[in-house]
Amino acid sequence: MVWARWCEGISSCSGAGAGAILGLLLLAAVVGLGIWAIVVFNRRSHKGNGAMAIARERYARGEISREEFDRIKKDLS
Numbered sequence: 001m002v003w004a005r006w007c008e009g010i011s012s013c014s015g016a017g018a019g020a021i022l023g024l025l026l027l028a029a030v031v032g033l034g035i036w037a038i039v040v041f042n043r044r045s046h047k048g049n050g051a052m053a054i055a056r057e058r059y060a061r062g063e064i065s066r067e068e069f070d071r072i073k074k075d076l077s
Contacts, residue, residue, distance in 0.1 A: 051076055
């Protein structure tokens with residue numbers, strides 16, 4: 001029998017072992033995909049933060065002049 005030859009060396013040839021392994025692999029894939037999605041979302045949401053965002057806020061509040069803002073923008077790009 002083909003199944004008997006395939007199962008040589010495996011402790012349980014009932015198929016339950018293979019099903020459990022496939023289930024764990026599927027669970028690991030779903031968890032990994034979820035973690036990946038969270039990391040990508042966090043990277044995208046923090047792109048606006050940083051030196052340029054601070055300069056925009058300071059310019060909007062009137063803390064720096066247009067010339068200073070332009071210089072900062074040029075320096076950061």
